[in-house]
C-alpha cells in the first residue's frame with residue numbers, strides 16, 4: 001500500500017528497541033484520509049469472504065477498523081483492556097501478554113457482541129509478537145464464530161507474531177511489512193531500504 005509506506009517513510013520515527021513511532025497518523029494523531037485508504041484496501045482483500053463483523057482492540061485498532069467497517073458494510077466491536085464499570089452481561093475474555101509493556105491484561109468483549117453465526121475479520125494496528133491477535137482469535141472461537149482472517153496495518157516481520165499466526169492456520173493480510181528497523185532505517189520486506197529520520 002503505497003500511501004501507507006509513504007506515511008511511514010515521511011512521518012515515522014525509529015526508536016531504540018525496534019519500535020516504529022507513527023503517532024502522527026495511527027497511534028495518537030489519526031489521518032482520516034489514510035484511514036479511509038486503509039479501510040478500502042482491507043475491503044478489497046476481504047470483500048468476498050462473507051465478513052459479518054470486525055473485531056479489534058482498543059485503542060489504535062479502532063480507527064482502521066471503523067473505516068473498514070464502513071466500506072465492508074459491517075459493524076465493528078472493540079475488545080476492552082479495562083473492565084467497563086457499567087457492563088452487566090456475560091463476557092468473553094482472554095489474557096494477553098504484552099512483550100513491549102511486560103504486562104498481562106485481560107481483554108474482554110460482552111457476550112452479546114459476537115454470535116456463533118458471525119464470520120469475523122480481526123484488525124489491529126501493529127503485529128509484533130502476535131499476542132493481541134491470538135487473544136482476539138480465542139474470543140471469536142469462544143463465541144463459536146469463525147475467524148475469516150486478520151488484517152494488520154503494520155507488520156514487524158522480524159518479530160515472532162507473523163510466524164505464530166501462520167502456524168495457527170490463520171490468514172494474515174498486512175498492508176505494510178517491515179523486514180527490519182535496525183540502524184534507524186525502515187526496510188520493507190518487498191523493497192530496498194528507505195531511510196527515515198531517527
Ligand code: G4P
Nearest residue numbers: 019020058059060097098099100126127128129130131132
Ligand atoms: P502484539 O500486540 O503483536 O502482541 O505485540 P506486543 O505485545 O509487543 O505489543 C504491545 C503493544 O505495543 C501494542 O499496542 C502494539 O500495537 C504496540 N507495538 C508493538 N510494536 C510497536 C511499534 O513498533 N510501534 C508502535 N507504535 N507500537 C508498537 P497497545 O499497547 O495495544 O497500544 P494501543 O493500541 O492502545 O495504541
